Amino acid sequence: MTTRGTVVRRAPGKLFVAGEYAVVDPGNTAILVAVDRYITVTVSGADGAGVVISSDLYPRAVRRQWQGGRLSGGGEEAAHVVAAVETVGELLAERGLPVPALSVAVTSTLHEAGRKYGLGSSGAVTVATVDAVASYCGLRLSREDRFRLALLATARIDPQGSGGDLAAGTWGGWIAYRAPDRGHVLHLARSRGVEAALAADWPGFAVRRLPPPDGLRLEVGWTGSPASTTSLVSGLHRRAWRGTSSHRAFVRNTNGFVRAAVDALETGDGPGLLHQIRRARRELARLDDEVGLGIFTPELTALCDAAEEAGGAAKPSGAGGGDCGIALLDADAAHRLPHVRQRWAAAGVLPLPVSPALERSQE
Template identity: 50%
Template sequence: MAARTTRYAPGKLMVAGEYAVLEPGRPAIVAAVDRYVTVTATAVEDADIVIGSDLLDHEVRLRRSRQGLEALPGQDPALVRGVLAYVVSAVETIEQLRTERRLGLAPVRLSVRSDLHRAGVKTGLGSSAAVTVASTRALADHYGMRLSTEDRFRLALLAAVQVDAGPSGADLAAATWQGWVSYRSPDRQALLNDLHRHGVAHSLERPWADLAVLPLPPPTELALHVGWSGSPASTTALVADLATRPGWQGAPRTRFLDDSEQCVSAAERALRRDETEGLLDAVRTARSLLTRLDAETSLGIVTAPLHRLCEVAESCGAAAKPSGAGGGDCGIALLPAHHSAELLRRRWTAAGITPVPLRVTAGVADDTGPEARIDPDVPPSPRGHTR
């Protein structure tokens, strides 16, 4: 076991396929961005598991039990299934796998830092996914486990569905493979049921129907820009609310899913062929689909600030849309290289939109062991594919 292991996972932006990707086998395109969650695992002697976070003012000490990790006396038990839920679930999933494989456990401290918040407020960059991926890899590598990239993703998704089986896992795929990624989700409820019946090892090793992850090449003549609407949104609440809306039933739902699949397929083709206009058209189509879904369901996807963000970006020559579930958080704009990024930033600021300096990360190569970087002082330098 390593004395100290640090791992990073980036945030994400949804490029196309929001809401449709919640359905098993339906595609989306997601991009990893150079804001990171950092998790450091170190040996500790005075508790089974200690978790510290820059979002908390004190460490939380936990002990192992037959029901999973639980807070020691004097600790706030609500934190275990609240703020720290995804970290705790990642630890429990890794340790259950080790137990099933008759491998030992050891006391560990996990220290978490996040660059995916503004003054403690989430910005819609997938902080829950990033902390799940980073925690999973930090602990697995700390134990010396040799896992492929896909196994790390699968373990992170198994950890995530135990907290909430609703989200698609696209943000976990972006945090794992990085760069531009095409993603089709498995049936998360089926994974959760299988996990409860057969355990982590069986769930990890069996085939997952509908899951598909395909790294995509970046565009060479488009720059991805990000604006923050100024208010956070709850993806979980919006996704849960959608299922109750009359406009998400029957023919409208089927039409949205089919139209979204065609849009994502067009965006994938444009990326593979580096067709600038094709990708711009696909992003505009993705925006119109979200706008139509919002009109049919009254879900509140396209808020007034997100509408302004898109309209201002279009006036500067970009194709723009909300990124993710909407209701707040961020929007994206793909701007041709010959248009002024400074003009876009100035106009966004004047419209009350905060430009966020982000770049898409490079994709990572598949491997079967822990990365060589152990406890560096800073996260990886961004290797942006877009200007």
């Protein structure tokens, strides 16, 4: 095994464009875009044993020790970093390789004064940590293997998460993503090992690149109010919604407009894409009315209304309930943008200066 003195890797944040909630079920497609805000992870050697984890998001470094293949000690603030290191550690152990003492340092531009923007910071830190630790330990992994390790790590924390943030962080750019059955892949890893899970078929999983929208600009508004995707998705499950006629209609309608939105992106049909984003907003609103999750806050509703009055289309991005909303506006109608932003500001929505991140190189 070879190691380098210091390895630095970063992963971008993400925004859901269409398909959230439905993508939680294996085989349903969502559209995401990676954005140019990043988590950066720096891995180097450490004195002693175990792993030292530090971050600009919490006040002091924490040392964790290996016990039975898991890292013990410390609090919960670094749970995704810990899960990522443990998963790479399992792969090393299966290959008969030791895990060296590690220093893992995390910095983020996905937060404002400690508050998250809702751009998928947990996914980004998992992707960047897997990449950095694996590279430091001399593992040569394909892009898909890095994604699979990241999904195994996050599924141990929250098996309901779709992994869309991980896919956006791994591939970058605009993507169409379908989630695998996380229970199935976790069972594979537990029963046959991480190496076998990397090599196995993952039913439902697919990812492919999409071209950016033609003639449209992406604008992002931040409500300033953090939301918990895990809580919102869990709330949906607690309401015994799955399997109902409403659930089936939601999935059917979502799959319909997502397929149409993919077609619009691939054919350069900007007006067609705007129509599908408006359909996506209406379907999320119907779900919110029926189930009462609180997907649409007053700020997100105002964000959407302002964009539509300017001829664009907008919706909450991700689980809603706060965090960010997205708007697609005519790129040739820049004169309308100041009015949209003024409307947002009046509603307490902060325009967030982000752009689509480029497709990630293989590295």
